[in-house]
Amino acid sequence: MAGLLVLLLAGGGWYWYSQRGASDAGQAGQPGPGGRIPGGPGGPGGPGRGMSGPAAPVVVSPVVQRDMDVVLNGLGNVTPVANVTVRAQVSGPLLRVLFKEGQMVKAGDLLAEIDPRPFQAALDQALGQLARDQALLQNARIDQQRYRTLLAQDSIAKQQVDTQDALVRQYEGVVKTDQANVDNARLQLGYTRIKAPTSGRIGLRQVDPGNIVSTSDANGIALITQIQPIAVLFSIPEDNLPSVLRQLNAGQTLPVQAWDRQARNKLADGTLLTTDNQIDTTTGTVRLKAVFRNDDGMLFPNQFVNVRMRVDTLAGATVVPVAAIQRGQQGTFVYVVDQENKVKVQTVALGPSDGEQTAVLRGVQAGQRVVVDGADRLREGMTVQTVDPAARAAAVAPASEPRARGRRLRAGGASGPEAAGPRGPRPQDGASAPAAGAAPSASPSAAPPPPPRRHRANEPAP
Numbered sequence: 001m002a003g004l005l006v007l008l009l010a011g012g013g014w015y016w017y018s019q020r021g022a023s024d025a026g027q028a029g030q031p032g033p034g035g036r037i038p039g040g041p042g043g044p045g046g047p048g049r050g051m052s053g054p055a056a057p058v059v060v061s062p063v064v065q066r067d068m069d070v071v072l073n074g075l076g077n078v079t080p081v082a083n084v085t086v087r088a089q090v091s092g093p094l095l096r097v098l099f100k101e102g103q104m105v106k107a108g109d110l111l112a113e114i115d116p117r118p119f120q121a122a123l124d125q126a127l128g129q130l131a132r133d134q135a136l137l138q139n140a141r142i143d144q145q146r147y148r149t150l151l152a153q154d155s156i157a158k159q160q161v162d163t164q165d166a167l168v169r170q171y172e173g174v175v176k177t178d179q180a181n182v183d184n185a186r187l188q189l190g191y192t193r194i195k196a197p198t199s200g201r202i203g204l205r206q207v208d209p210g211n212i213v214s215t216s217d218a219n220g221i222a223l224i225t226q227i228q229p230i231a232v233l234f235s236i237p238e239d240n241l242p243s244v245l246r247q248l249n250a251g252q253t254l255p256v257q258a259w260d261r262q263a264r265n266k267l268a269d270g271t272l273l274t275t276d277n278q279i280d281t282t283t284g285t286v287r288l289k290a291v292f293r294n295d296d297g298m299l300f301p302n303q304f305v306n307v308r309m310r311v312d313t314l315a316g317a318t319v320v321p322v323a324a325i326q327r328g329q330q331g332t333f334v335y336v337v338d339q340e341n342k343v344k345v346q347t348v349a350l351g352p353s354d355g356e357q358t359a360v361l362r363g364v365q366a367g368q369r370v371v372v373d374g375a376d377r378l379r380e381g382m383t384v385q386t387v388d389p390a391a392r393a394a395a396v397a398p399a400s401e402p403r404a405r406g407r408r409l410r411a412g413g414a415s416g417p418e419a420a421g422p423r424g425p426r427p428q429d430g431a432s433a434p435a436a437g438a439a440p441s442a443s444p445s446a447a448p449p450p451p452p453r454r455h456r457a458n459e460p461a462p
Helices: 002-027 117-152 158-191 238-249 389-410
Strands: 056-062 064-086 092-097 110-114 193-195 200-202 222-237 255-259 266-275 285-292 304-321 326-328 331-337 343-347 349-353 357-362 369-373 384-386
Touching: 056 331, 064 200, 064 238, 064 285, 064 349, 117 158, 158 193, 222 238, 222 304, 238 266, 238 285, 238 304, 255 285, 285 304, 304 349, 304 369
Parallel strands: 056 384
Antiparallel strands: 056 369, 064 222, 064 304, 092 110, 110 193, 200 222, 222 285, 255 266, 255 304, 266 285, 304 357, 326 331, 331 343, 331 369, 349 357
């Protein structure tokens, strides 16, 4: 009986303690087991998200009327005008390499030398043979003149004169052969001095001095790339080809700009050289070739570039920024802000674009204001507040931080006091509620129930 009485007292104390804790929590303004607090934000009778807030901050830009360039954009690769492999034209030991890797060279600069001694000896031998045969030819011509004098005096037979004439012609042929041998030996000797065949930037050295080089070497000695001028190959859609051909057939020079991979920095200015002779049916594009002076060397072989080519100029076009163009179920439109800062959805018909500005054929007029930033939540008739881009960025950044923090908490990635260590004890009677965003309390299985509350002396037992 005594044990049963103790259990009853403990159960009654725990029930009384739980009811009092729930009452205290309700008085402190915390949500009880039922959910949200009546009158609190988001709860019954409290302010909800559907109520209108302050005017949305947006960045606007005026619609202007001006001359606009019609620009075609494409992706291209930088291609050198010439790639020349420096090779040995005679075989022999490489004595010296006279260039520095990566330096600019000019056509005719001496780059390397091969041992010239065997070729000098061959030249000397050919010169000796030529000198001998020239002497024989000279002697044959003297005899020829004498025989002709004797024939005029009828002192010699004509047959002997004819034989001497044939001998002179024979020696003349021998001398020509000797002269060709001399020229060839001199040429081979000249090949021992390896010179730059073209101007450009020389690459890495492929062979070191002391090695035997020959005409059959696959890699040669070095590679010279002509980069001034330099070419860019790029493609445009075949639908844009007629506008390009009209300008070329009229003798117009089409300016071309090369931009970096991110299309942020202009690298060089050039002109269109020619178009390919056929369209690629697999991609529906045609290749074009532009030439750049590249005096500062900003274009490098095999570099990826963005290409912008001006093909025409529209006079007095109505122009809006590309960022103002929106697309939806109703088609292409812009958000127009009137004098009372009210938003109006205006459908537009677009013309050509230069990448940053777009010509509008109809729908807006010069002087109107269109939204270029902050249009993601705009609706017809909304009131907006026009700000500069810096203020717009400052307004967007703080608003996005609570949402990101909430996502981190829901994902279990909270940082700071909320995520550090085990949770503290349950607040006592009259204590303030836990801070918003604190971790939920431990489950009943994770912590033992509190001990029964002791009764005061003048308080009857339950």
